[in-house]
Amino acid sequence: DADLVVCATTAREPLFDGALVPRHAAVVAVGSHEPAARELPGDLLARSHVIVESERVALAEAGDVILAVSEGRLAPDALVTFSELFDGPPVASDRPRVVKTCGMGWQDLAVAPLALSDGRGG
Structure with a gap:
């Protein structure tokens, strides 16, 4: 029943x-x-808001995203990009929020608070 799960492995x-x-996680x-x-x-x-650096990067490098799309579990147009996250409305907390990145650690730190936010400051 964790609020936050962080994965940083070379798992296949x-x-x-x-x-x-x-x-809520x-x-x-x-x-x-x-x-x-x-x-x-x-x-x-399939049941999450999936937040990525960019659609292009996610669909080329992020196996989590690529495989879910190829399995028919995730539509590419359902991806939420960092720019949409920063410029748009908060991502709803009605389902899990998954942040999948292939880039630099500073990006992860900048986006994590927004992914955890429920749009009401909590």
């Missing part, structure tokens, strides 16, 4: 059962930057 298969992640995945490797199960991405 999901690290845990996606059903264990509660709907945020999951940050910063490892496994290969198209065929994943830290997160596709069923988790």
